[in-house]
Amino acid sequence: MPAQTPTAAPLAPSATAAAPITVRSPRLGWFAVVSLTLGLFSIVTTEILPIGLLTPIGDTFGASDGTAGLMMTLPGILAAVAAPVVTVGTGRVDRRRMLCLLMAVLALANFLAACAPAYWLMMVSRVLVGCVIGAFWSIGVGLAERLVPAERVGRATAVIFSAVPLGSVLGVPAGTLLAQLAGWRAVFVTMGVLALGVLAALLVSLPPLAPQQVTRLAVLRDLLGTARARAGLAVTFLIVTAHFATYTYVTPFLADVTHAGPGLITAFLLAYGTAGIVGNFLAGARVRRAPRTTFALAAVLVAAATLLLPLLGTSRPGALALLLVWGLAYGAVPVCSQTWFATAAPHAPEAASVLFTSSFQATLSFGALAGGAVVDAASVSVVMVAGGAAAVLAATAAVCRPRG
Numbered sequence: 001m002p003a004q005t006p007t008a009a010p011l012a013p014s015a016t017a018a019a020p021i022t023v024r025s026p027r028l029g030w031f032a033v034v035s036l037t038l039g040l041f042s043i044v045t046t047e048i049l050p051i052g053l054l055t056p057i058g059d060t061f062g063a064s065d066g067t068a069g070l071m072m073t074l075p076g077i078l079a080a081v082a083a084p085v086v087t088v089g090t091g092r093v094d095r096r097r098m099l100c101l102l103m104a105v106l107a108l109a110n111f112l113a114a115c116a117p118a119y120w121l122m123m124v125s126r127v128l129v130g131c132v133i134g135a136f137w138s139i140g141v142g143l144a145e146r147l148v149p150a151e152r153v154g155r156a157t158a159v160i161f162s163a164v165p166l167g168s169v170l171g172v173p174a175g176t177l178l179a180q181l182a183g184w185r186a187v188f189v190t191m192g193v194l195a196l197g198v199l200a201a202l203l204v205s206l207p208p209l210a211p212q213q214v215t216r217l218a219v220l221r222d223l224l225g226t227a228r229a230r231a232g233l234a235v236t237f238l239i240v241t242a243h244f245a246t247y248t249y250v251t252p253f254l255a256d257v258t259h260a261g262p263g264l265i266t267a268f269l270l271a272y273g274t275a276g277i278v279g280n281f282l283a284g285a286r287v288r289r290a291p292r293t294t295f296a297l298a299a300v301l302v303a304a305a306t307l308l309l310p311l312l313g314t315s316r317p318g319a320l321a322l323l324l325v326w327g328l329a330y331g332a333v334p335v336c337s338q339t340w341f342a343t344a345a346p347h348a349p350e351a352a353s354v355l356f357t358s359s360f361q362a363t364l365s366f367g368a369l370a371g372g373a374v375v376d377a378a379s380v381s382v383v384m385v386a387g388g389a390a391a392v393l394a395a396t397a398a399v400c401r402p403r404g
Contacts, residue, residue: 028205029148033156035201036140036147037163039103042194043136044167045175046110046129047075049191052176052269053184054251060184061119065252065380066372072248073372074123075130076365082134083357088217095139095209096202103199106132110192114185125188137357146209166277173270176251180262223355228344231397233355236337237363238394239299243330244367245374246306246387250323253309253380258319268320272327279331287332287339292398295336299395301329307388310381334360 050057050071058068090098109128116122144156175187223229254260254268279298287294305326312318341356367387374383 029152030156031201032147032205032207033144033160035198035205036099036143037160038194038201039099039136039140039198040160040163041167041171042103042191042198043106043129043133044163045171046106046191046195047079047133048072048167048171049175049187051248052172052251052266053179053187054248055255056179056184057122061122063119064376065249066376067119069248069368069372069375070123071126072244072368073365074126075133076361076363076368078127078130079134079137080358080360080362080365082131083138083361084217084220084354086135087138087354090139095143096206099136099140099206100199100202102132102136103195103202107192107195107199110188110195114188114192134357134361138354143209170270170273170277173266173273176262176266176269180266220354223345226344229341229355231400232337232340232344233359235295235299235340235394235397236356236359237366238390238397239295239302239333240337240360240363241367241370242299242302242306242387242390242394243333244364245371245390246384247326247330248368248371249375249380249383252375253313253384254319257310257381258313258316260316260319264316268323271320272323275324275327276331279328280335282328283332283335287336291336291340291343292401294332295340296395296398298329298332298336299391299398301325302333303388303391303395305329305388306384306391309384313384 050068054065054068054071057063057071058065061068105128109125109132112125112128113122116125141160144160148156178187178190224233250269251265254265260268283294283298305322309319309322313322337360338356345355371383371387374386
C-alpha cells in the first residue's frame with residue numbers, strides 16, 4: 001500500500017473510540033504495536049518488490065515488461081475487493097487470529113514466489129499477496145487504541161504508520177540490491193522468513209481481540225453519494241494511475257534509456273525513496289491546512305518529472321534530478337488522498353478509510369496494467385509522457401471544487 005504520515009486518519013476501519021485497553025502491560029502493548037508495524041512493513045515491501053525486480057523476473061520466465069507488470073496489477077485488484085469484504089464480513093472473528101493467519105499466508109506467498117518454476121505459480125503467489133493486503137489493512141491499522149493507554153495512542157499510531165513510507169520507498173531499492181547480490185528468488189525467501197518472524201511476534205504479543213465495530217455497506221454507499229468523496233476518487237484515480245503506469249516501469253527506463261547499470265539503478269531508486277519519505281512528512285504538516293493546494297502541487301511535480309524524463313532522463317544527472325522531484329512529490333500523494341477522504345466523512349472515519357484503501361489499490365492495479373499495455377505497444381518513454389498527462393488532469397481536478 002502507498003506512504004502515510006501519522007497526521008492523517010487511519011487507513012482501515014478501527015475499533016470504536018471507547019475500545020478498552022486489551023493488552024495487560026505497557027511493555028507488551030508496545031511489543032504488539034511494533035509487531036503490527038513489522039507486519040505492515042513486510043506487506044508493503046512484498047507488494048511493491050516487482051517494481052525493482054521486474055526485468056530479472058521477466059527474463060527468468062520469458063515475459064515482457066508489460067506482462068511482468070501483472071505482478072503489480074493482481075494484488076491491487078484483490079486488495080481493493082478484500083478491504084470492504086473483510087471489514088463487513090468478519091464481524092465475529094477474533095482479530096488476533098485473523099492477523100496471524102494473514103501473516104502465515106504472506107509467508108506462503110513469498111515462498112511460492114521464491115521457488116516458482118513457471119510464471120503462473122508466481123501469479124498465484126501474487127493473488128495470495130493481494131488478499132493479505134486488503135484484509136490486514138482493514139483490521140490491523142486501527143488497533144493501536146486497544147493496545148496502549150489512551151494518552152499513548154497517537155504515538156503508537158505514528159509508529160504503525162511509519163512502516164508504510166519505509167516499506168514503500170525503501171523496499172524497492174533494498175530488494176533490488178539483494179537481488180543483485182543473491183538473485184531475485186533470495187529476496188522472496190527473505191520476505192517469507194520475515195513474515196514468519198512477524199507471525200511469531202504477533203502470537204506472543206497480541207491478546208485476544210474480539211471485533212467491536214463493523215462498517216456496513218450502507219455507510220460506504222452513502223459516502224460515495226457525497227460530492228467531495230467523488231471528487232477525491234477522481235483525483236486519486238488520476239494521480240495514482242499516472243504514478244503506477246510510469247513508476248512500475250522505471251527500472252526498464254533507467255536501463256534502456258538512461259543506460260544505467262544495476263548498481264546505479266539501485267542508487268537512483270534509493271535516492272527516490274529518500275525523497276519520498278521527506279515528501280510524505282512535508283505533506284503531512286501542510287495537508288490539513290491546504291488539502292487542495294497540497295494535492296495539486298504534488299500532482300504538478302509528478303507531471304513535470306514524468307513528462308521531462310524522456311528528454312532529460314537520457315543523462316544520468318538529469319534522471320537523478322527528476323527522480324528526486326518525483327519521489328518528493330509522490331511521497332505526498334497518499335497522505336493527501338487519505339486526508340481528503342477523512343475530511344469528506346468526519347462522521348464515518350472507518351468508511352472513509354475503507355474507501356481510501358479500496359480506491360487506492362484498485363487504481364494502483366489499473367495504472368500498472370495500463371502502463372504495461374503502453375510499454376508493450378510503444379516504449380517506456382511513451383508511457384512516461386502518458387503518465388505525465390494524467391498527472392496534469394489530476395492537478396486540475398484537485399483545484400476544481402465539486403458541486404453539490
